[in-house]
Amino acid sequence: MYTIFMTIHVTLCVLIIVSILLQSSKGGGFGGIFGSSGEVIFSTPSGSSFIRKLTAGFAIAFGVTSLSLTIMSRRSMYKSAVLEEIRKLPPAPTPTGEPAPTPQR
Numbered sequence: 001m002y003t004i005f006m007t008i009h010v011t012l013c014v015l016i017i018v019s020i021l022l023q024s025s026k027g028g029g030f031g032g033i034f035g036s037s038g039e040v041i042f043s044t045p046s047g048s049s050f051i052r053k054l055t056a057g058f059a060i061a062f063g064v065t066s067l068s069l070t071i072m073s074r075r076s077m078y079k080s081a082v083l084e085e086i087r088k089l090p091p092a093p094t095p096t097g098e099p100a101p102t103p104q105r
Contacts, residue, residue: 002072009065012058019055 012062016058
C-alpha cells in the first residue's frame with residue numbers, strides 16, 4: 001500500500017511541475033520584484049482557467065498523499081518500535097521467584 005501511494009505521490013510531483021511550466025508567465029520575472037514593472041504583480045492571472053484548476057487539483061491531491069504517507073510511515077514506525085521493545089523485555093518472574101519459561105515460537 002505504501003509503495004502505491006509513493007508512486008502516486010511522485011507522479012503528482014511530475015504532473016504539478018509540468019502543469020506549472022505549461023502556464024504562460026506574466027513576463028515580469030525578477031523585474032517585478034525590483035520595481036521596473038510593478039504593475040505586473042497586480043495584473044490579471046495568466047493562463048487558461050483549465051490549467052489553473054488542474055494545477056490546483058494536482059496540488060490538493062499531492063497534499064492528501066503527503067499526509068497519507070506520513071500517517072502510514074508513523075504507524076509502521078510505532079508498530080515496529082513497540083514490538084521491538086516487547087521482545088527486549090525480560091520474562092516476568094513467577095510467584096516462586098524463578099523467571100517464567102519463554103514461549104516457543
